[in-house]
Structure formats: structure tokens, C-alpha cells
Amino acid sequence: MVEHEASTVTEKTLWAHFRAPDPDSEFLAALEKNLLARADVVLVRRAPSPRFAWRLALIAAALTLVGAVLTIGPGRVWAALQRWAGYLPGIGVVELSEARALPAPVARTSLGVTFTIEQLVASPDQTIVVARIVGAGLRGAESPWAIRIGWSRGTSLRGRAWMADPIYAACDDQNCPSEPEPIGYVVRAAFEALPIETNRVTLAWTAPGSDLGDTSGEWSFDLELQPIDSVASGQWMVNSYMPEDARDSHHGIGLVVTRVFQDSQATVVEMQMETPDGVALPSLHGAQLISTLGTVYLPSRVAPVDFDMNPIPLVTTTPLEPGGPTRTLWLDRQLFTPGQPTAREMTLRAEGIQASYESDFEFPVILGEAPAVGQTFPLDVSFDVGGFLIHLDQARIVEATLWEPLAKPRRSLTIELHVDSPIEQDGRRLREIWLDPQFNQVHADPFMDPTTGILTERLAWDTVFTPLDPLTLRIDRVVLDVEGPWVVNWPVPEILPAERP
Amino acid sequence: MRQIDPPKVELTAGEPPSDDDLVGRSRDDPQAFAAIYQRYVLKVYRYAHARVGDTAAAEDVTSQVFFDALVALPRYHARGSFAAWLFSIARRRCADHFRRRTDPIRPDDVWPPPADPGPDSETLGRLRSVLEMLSEKERDLLTLRYAGELSHREIGHVLGKSEAAIKMAMVRLMRKLKALWETQDG
Numbered sequence: 001m002v003e004h005e006a007s008t009v010t011e012k013t014l015w016a017h018f019r020a021p022d023p024d025s026e027f028l029a030a031l032e033k034n035l036l037a038r039a040d041v042v043l044v045r046r047a048p049s050p051r052f053a054w055r056l057a058l059i060a061a062a063l064t065l066v067g068a069v070l071t072i073g074p075g076r077v078w079a080a081l082q083r084w085a086g087y088l089p090g091i092g093v094v095e096l097s098e099a100r101a102l103p104a105p106v107a108r109t110s111l112g113v114t115f116t117i118e119q120l121v122a123s124p125d126q127t128i129v130v131a132r133i134v135g136a137g138l139r140g141a142e143s144p145w146a147i148r149i150g151w152s153r154g155t156s157l158r159g160r161a162w163m164a165d166p167i168y169a170a171c172d173d174q175n176c177p178s179e180p181e182p183i184g185y186v187v188r189a190a191f192e193a194l195p196i197e198t199n200r201v202t203l204a205w206t207a208p209g210s211d212l213g214d215t216s217g218e219w220s221f222d223l224e225l226q227p228i229d230s231v232a233s234g235q236w237m238v239n240s241y242m243p244e245d246a247r248d249s250h251h252g253i254g255l256v257v258t259r260v261f262q263d264s265q266a267t268v269v270e271m272q273m274e275t276p277d278g279v280a281l282p283s284l285h286g287a288q289l290i291s292t293l294g295t296v297y298l299p300s301r302v303a304p305v306d307f308d309m310n311p312i313p314l315v316t317t318t319p320l321e322p323g324g325p326t327r328t329l330w331l332d333r334q335l336f337t338p339g340q341p342t343a344r345e346m347t348l349r350a351e352g353i354q355a356s357y358e359s360d361f362e363f364p365v366i367l368g369e370a371p372a373v374g375q376t377f378p379l380d381v382s383f384d385v386g387g388f389l390i391h392l393d394q395a396r397i398v399e400a401t402l403w404e405p406l407a408k409p410r411r412s413l414t415i416e417l418h419v420d421s422p423i424e425q426d427g428r429r430l431r432e433i434w435l436d437p438q439f440n441q442v443h444a445d446p447f448m449d450p451t452t453g454i455l456t457e458r459l460a461w462d463t464v465f466t467p468l469d470p471l472t473l474r475i476d477r478v479v480l481d482v483e484g485p486w487v488v489n490w491p492v493p494e495i496l497p498a499e500r501p
Numbered sequence: 502m503r504q505i506d507p508p509k510v511e512l513t514a515g516e517p518p519s520d521d522d523l524v525g526r527s528r529d530d531p532q533a534f535a536a537i538y539q540r541y542v543l544k545v546y547r548y549a550h551a552r553v554g555d556t557a558a559a560e561d562v563t564s565q566v567f568f569d570a571l572v573a574l575p576r577y578h579a580r581g582s583f584a585a586w587l588f589s590i591a592r593r594r595c596a597d598h599f600r601r602r603t604d605p606i607r608p609d610d611v612w613p614p615p616a617d618p619g620p621d622s623e624t625l626g627r628l629r630s631v632l633e634m635l636s637e638k639e640r641d642l643l644t645l646r647y648a649g650e651l652s653h654r655e656i657g658h659v660l661g662k663s664e665a666a667i668k669m670a671m672v673r674l675m676r677k678l679k680a681l682w683e684t685q686d687g
Contacts, residue, residue, distance in 0.1 A: 013628045018647035023546045027560050032538055035567055039531035159557075 026192075030126065034190055099123040100199055100225035108219060111135070115205055115219055120149075122194040122201075122225055127157055129191070129203070134167065134184030147205055149191055151198045157191035199225045240268070243490030246348075251427060252276045253353055255284075255486040260346070262492070267297060267336040269348060271488075277326040278358040279386065285481070286351025289336045291343030291492075297336040343492055350486045354431060354479060357385040362474035365395050365415070373399050373413070382421075385478045388428055391421035415471070416456045432479040435459045520583035527574060534574070538567060541584070544650050545591050551648035552595040562598055566591045585658030588649050592641070592659065631681045639674055646671070 100122045107116040113135030121128045129147060149157045167184040194201065205219045240261040247256040254274035261268040267289060273282040289297040339346065361383040367375075374397065381392040400414040423430045459473065518526070518536070526533035545566050550559035569590045577586055632640065645656045653667045660667070 013624050014643065014647050017625055017628055017632070018547065018551050018644065021550075021556070023543070023556070023560065023563070028542060031542070031560075031564055031567065032535060034564075035538055035571055036532060036535055038568065039527070039534045039571055 030190065030192075033125070100194075100227055102223060103226050106221055106223065108221070110219070117203060117221060117223070120201075120203065120223060120225065122198075124196060125193050127191040127194050129187070129189045131187045131189075131205070132184065133187065133205075147187070147189055147203065149194070149201055149203050151194065151201045157194065159189060159191050201225065240270075241493050246488050246490035248484075248486045248488050249274075250484050250486060251482045253279070253282060253355065253482060253486075255348075255350065255353070255488055257348055257488050257490060260490070260492075262339045262341075267339045268333060269336065270331070270333045271348070273330045273332060273353065275328050275330065275355060276386075277328070280328070280356045280358065280477075282330055282332075282353050282355040284332065284334070284350040284352075284486075285354055286349075286485075287334060288349045289334075289339070290347040290349060291340055292345040293340050293343050297339060339492075344494075345489060345491050348486075348488045350484055352484050353482050353486065355482060356434075357388070357478045357480060359383065359385050359475040359477055362472055364470040364472050366470045367397075371397050373397050379417070383475060386480075388425055388430065388478070388480060389421055390419060390430065390433065390478065392417050393420040394418040415459050415473075417459075417473075418456055427483040429481040429483070430478070431481050434476045434478070435473055524574060524577055524583060534571065537570075537583075541587055542567070544584075544648075545587065548588065548591055548644060548649040549595060551644045553598050558598060562591070562594045565594045565597075569594070582655045582658050584649075584651055585655040588645060588651060588655070588659050591649070592645075627682075631678060634681055635674075635677075639677075642667075642670060642674060 102120050105116055105118050116132040118130040201223050203221045240259045242259050243257055256272045258272055259270035275282055363381045365377055377395040379392045379395055383390055396416045398414050398416055523533050523537045546563045549562035553559055570587055645651050657667045
């Protein structure tokens with residue numbers, strides 16, 4: 001209840017003032033559908049418990065999947081799963097039946113600006129665009145009204161949902177401007193459905209209020225969409241081969257090469273990483289592709305997987321025995337420079353795999369009534385993740401530049417935690433400790449002192465409000481570099497599928 | 502290393518699940534996120550509309566808030582209020598909206614006219630001119646209370662203040678509103 005000091009007229013009027021019109025029901029339904037499609041990918045991370053009958057059915061399905069992997073190979077199972085799930089890189093899960101999409105990205109550069117349509121998918125219930133805009137003078141270019149899609153004069157699809165993530169130029173902490181402008185945006189937008197028979201569309205990009213000048217007003221792209229089957233599977237998927245038993249394992253993390261495509265333009269290696277329970281988002285580093293001819297192929301880029309960064313959690317296998325460990329398979333793809341057609345054997349070598357270890361450890365920091373910048377607080381906090389021991393000896397209040405993925409960098413009140421335990425233990429190296437942000441807190445980039453090797457973790461406050469006392473900090477996950485090397489060998493077919501007539 | 506198990510809740514007929522129940526179930530069954538969405542989408546939309554001022558931008562912010570919440574949901578822990586957590590995201594998204602604007606911000610942008618003035622449009626217009634005299638923080642407090650329909654405790658979580666501090670701030674703010682209202686009478 002609102003207090004009675006104000007007149008009832010004022011309170012009643014306040015409620016009336018803030019009564020916004022109801023949102024469009026079509027918008028609400030479309031947003032819910034998009035969210036649920038994304039939820040299937042984002043939220044499902046662990047095997048179901050056998051508490052309910054339907055969960056038993058899921059376990060049976062998972063066991064069937066494991067059997068299928070063992071019988072016909074993980075590559076084929078993944079291909080079938082991909083068709084079933086309708087997962088598109090950079091977009092997520094969409095309904096693929098009767099859907100059409102771009103066969104390849106389309107880009108144009110002018111006046112120092114590059115506009116790339118990474119993908120456009122027209123499904124029976126929505127149209128999704130992923131675009132990357134990079135260049136100077138882009139203020140307002142990420143606006144929800146900047147992209148229009150039509151198929152004939154006077155037609156335009158109505159927008160439903162919009163996400164724009166700014167891209168900032170890399171800089172070190174010493175030389176970063178206090179409020180840098182983004183150098184670009186990755187835009188993901190959902191529109192209403194395109195008419196089912198329409199495969200030729202025009203996408204127009206306008207940069208309202210930008211500094212691009214008169215000639216920049218509108219960029220128009222004539223696009224031709226193709227049935228999704230030939231796009232999602234891709235020609236390289238069709239013309240690939242699947243090595244048998246191409247695997248290696250260290251520290252409980254398995255690496256399996258499941259599919260390889262090779263032609264005069266590129267070599268694509270599709271792989272799966274298998275992690276134990278509580279270990280997530282494995283990522284190769286120091287990856288090289290080596291042929292028997294001695295040529296080393298450096299990865300030219302990471303293939304678009306999940307937001308161009310993360311492997312996709314493929315399936316969690318349930319324990320084969322009660323109480324046994326669960327394992328998660330992660331899909332990843334790497335694009336390498338072209339291989340030599342005469343090479344008869346290939347080797348994928350990864351110096352390490354970076355992985356995220358889940359944690360659930362919390363501890364209080366007693367700040368007192370008026371914590372000030374520069375104040376230190378002694379700690380004696382120990383915990384471990386996956387057998388890796390971590391000790392924190394001090395917390396300190398500082399003011400630091402805060403980098404958030406969806407907002408401009410800014411100065412913010414921050415607590416630093418000093419790690420004084422060994423950074424390297426048993427072939428693993430501590431990279432980051434993630435603190436679980438609550439309410440107005442946000443995780444800030446950690447800092448590693450190159451001379452002392454001391455790692456400093458940071459948690460910042462979104463506002464200038466004084467943190468609550470005592471401050472309870474929770475370790476959410478710990479990122480470790482797991483040393484290898486993982487070395488996976490496989491024979492190359494004498495006649496590559498891509499070379500067949 | 503301890504494992505986090507989502508709360509397992511058996512619900513009885515007629516008893517609405519709590520927010521934290523739904524969050525816990527969402528981790529096993531993503532479809533449960535639909536119930537969270539349906540519970541909060543109108544409040545978030547109204548809050549966004551009150552802050553950003555037009556339908557398209559409010560839809561934009563609402564979409565971003567729920568996508569952000571979905572991605573961050575595995576890291577949410579039931580120690581405070583889910584509503585407060587969600588509105589913390591909404592506040593940040595509204596702030597982003599104004600940061601990104603290139604044209605000058607007009608009073609109508611930060612304090613839009615009511616969409617449906619109702620029968621007493623003169624009173625509402627008078628309130629609007631009173632609200633324009635408030636600070637940004639004071640407006641934020643009112644928007645969280647009346648558009649977001651948050652309790653004092655939830656507002657406290659959003660703003661990093663105690664429930665008592667919010668109650669006191671609200672009392673003072675309502676006194677100020679009343680004084681400004683009476684000044685207009687004079």
C-alpha cells in the first residue's frame with residue numbers, strides 16, 4: 001500500500017497515469033514463441049531425473065541415442081538430431097519445415113561501413129535476420145527500425161523482436177577511452193512470416209541519424225532464399241566424410257573428429273567434445289591441422305556455432321550404471337585453410353581445451369558501514385572445483401572501468417578478490433573465477449598481473465549505491481585451461497566426396 | 502564441489518506456483534519459462550512503456566529483457582526476489598535505450614503522456630506537469646512502484662536499498678508530490 005500522506009486523488013491518478021495500453025497480442029505471442037524456442041537450447045543442460053514417467057521416457061530416448069551413436073556413429077546421429085531440432089548457427093532453434101534461407105552470407109562495403117546479412121530465415125511462422133554492421137559513424141544504426149523486408153512495392157514485414165549487441169574495438173585497460181563508441185553491432189531481429197510462396201525479397205537497411213552522409217541513406221539487397229534443407233545441411237555437409245574412431249582424451253575431456261569436408265577452398269572439421277558432469281562450454285585453443293606432407297593449416301576462423309563463440313550442447317548421456325557419471329557432448333566446427341589433396345592422413349592437434357567448471361560456493365565479506373575505495377579486507381577462503389584448489393586472501397574496493405556486453409563501458413564501484421593459491425595445478429591453469437551477480441551487481445573482467453601471476457577477480461555494482469553489508473559472494477563457475485595436447489589422427493579417403501562427379 | 506539441484510515442487514490444484522518454483526522447473530522443463538513470461542510480461546511492458554514512451558520501443562525493451570533473463574536464468578538463485586531481479590534487467594535495458602539515442606531527448610520521451618487519459622484528463626495532465634518536476638531517481642521509484650507494480654521490498658532489491666529505506670523514500674516522495682500538487686492549486 002502507498003502511504004496515506006498523499007491525497008487519495010494523487011494515488012488514484014498515479015495508477016491511472018502509469019496504466020500503459022495493453023501490448024499487441026500478436027507481439028506477445030511471437031515473443032513467447034521465440035523465447036521458448038531459445039529456452040530449449042539455453043536451459044536444458046542436465047539429464048532429467050527419473051521422478052516422473054515422462055522423464056523415464058526421456059532417459060529411454062537418451063539411451064537409444066547412445067546406442068545409435070555406438071552403432072552408426074556420432075556424426076550421423078548429430079546430422080539426424082540437427083534436422084530434427086532445427087538448430088541454425090547464430091539463430092537458434094527454428095521450425096524448419098517449409099522454411100527457406102540464404103545459401104550464404106551477403107555483404108556490402110561502402111564509405112567505410114560493412115553491412116553483412118549473416119542469415120535470413122523465412123519459416124512458416126516468422127522471419128529471422130542476423131546482420132553484422134561494422135564501421136564508423138554508426139550511431140543509431142542498430143535501431144529496431146533500421147531494417148525493412150519486403151517482396152514487392154509497398155510490402156513490408158512487421159517487426160516483432162529485436163536484439164542488438166554492440167561491438168567495441170579492442171584496447172588495453174590503460175588506453176581505453178572512458179566512454180568509447182561501438183564500432184559495430186550484431187543485430188538479431190524477428191519479423192512476421194513471409195508469404196509461403198515468396199522466395200525473392202528485398203532487405204533495406206537505413207541508418208537513421210547516422211553520420212554516414214547523404215549517400216548512406218539506404219542500402220538495398222535483393223535476396224533469393226532457398227529451401228532450408230539444402231542450406232542447413234550445406235553442400236559441405238553432403239560432400240564430407242566421417243572418420244572412424246578419430247579420438248583422444250585427457251583430464252576426462254574427450255575430443256572426437258566426426259566429420260571432415262575438404263576442397264580447394266577450405267577444410268572444415270566438425271568435432272565433438274565430451275565433458276564430465278559439471279564441466280561446460282569446452283573450447284579448443286592452439287588448434288592446428290597437420291597433414292602427412294608436413295603442412296600446417298591454421299584455423300582461419302571459428303565456424304559459426306552458437307553466437308559465433310560457443311559450442312552447442314548436443315546431448316547429455318545418462319549414467320549407464322546407477323550413480324555413474326553423466327557426460328555431455330558438445331558440437332564444434334573449425335574452418336581451416338585448404339588441405340592438400342594428395343595428403344593421405346590428417347592430424348588435428350589442440351594444445352589445450354578451455355572449459356567452465358560449475359561451482360556453488362559462497363562466503364561473506366564484512367565491509368562495515370561505509371566501505372571506501374582503496375579499503376582492503378583480509379580473507380581466508382578456500383574451495384575447489386574438479387579437484388583444483390583455490391584460496392582467496394584479500395578483497396579490496398576499487399573504482400574500475402566496467403565492460404558489459406550490452407552497455408557502454410563506464411566507471412563503477414568494484415570489489416577485487418586476490419587469488420594467492422597456485423595458478424597452475426596438475427596440468428590445468430586457472431583462467432577466470434566467475435562471481436554470481438545478484439541484483440545490481442555485474443561481473444567485471446578479471447585481471448592477471450603478468451609479473452606476480454596473481455589473479456584478481458572483480459564484481460562491480462551497476463549503480464553507485466553502497467553494497468549491502470555483509471556482502472555475500474557466490475562463486476558461480478571457474479574457467480580452467482586444461483593442458484593437452486589432444487592429438488587426433490584419421491586417414492583421408494583417396495577420392496574425396498567433394499571431388500566425385 | 503557441490504551440485505545445484507533445482508527445487509522440486511509438487512503443486513496442488515489451485516495453488517499458484519511461486520516464482521522460484523517456476524524458475525526451478527524451467528531448468529528441467531524450458532516450457533515452464535512460459536509461465537514466468539506470462540506472469541511478468543505485462544508488468545515489464547508497462548514499466549518499459551512508462552520509461553521509453555512509445556509502443557515500438559517498449560516492445561523492443563520487453564523482448565530484450567526476457568531474452569536477457571532467459572540467458573541469465575541458470576545463474577539466478579532464489580535468495581531474493583525474482584521480480585526484483587527481472588526489473589534490474591529492465592532498468593538496465595531502459596537505460597541502454599536512452600544511451601543509444603542520437604536525437605535530443607524531449608520531456609515526453611522520459612515522461613510520456615498517458616495512452617488513455619480517461620475521464621479526468623485535466624487531473625492527469627496536472628499530475629504530468631508535477632511529475633516533470635521530480636528527479637530521475639524519484640521518477641524511477643514511482644515507475645517501479647506503479648508501472649512495475651513492485652512491492653517496497655522488491656524495489657529495495659532492485660535499487661540495492663533496504664525495504665525500510667524504500668518505504669521512507671516513498672513517504673517523502675508522496676509528501677513532495679502532495680506539496681507540488683497543492684502549489685499548482687495556488
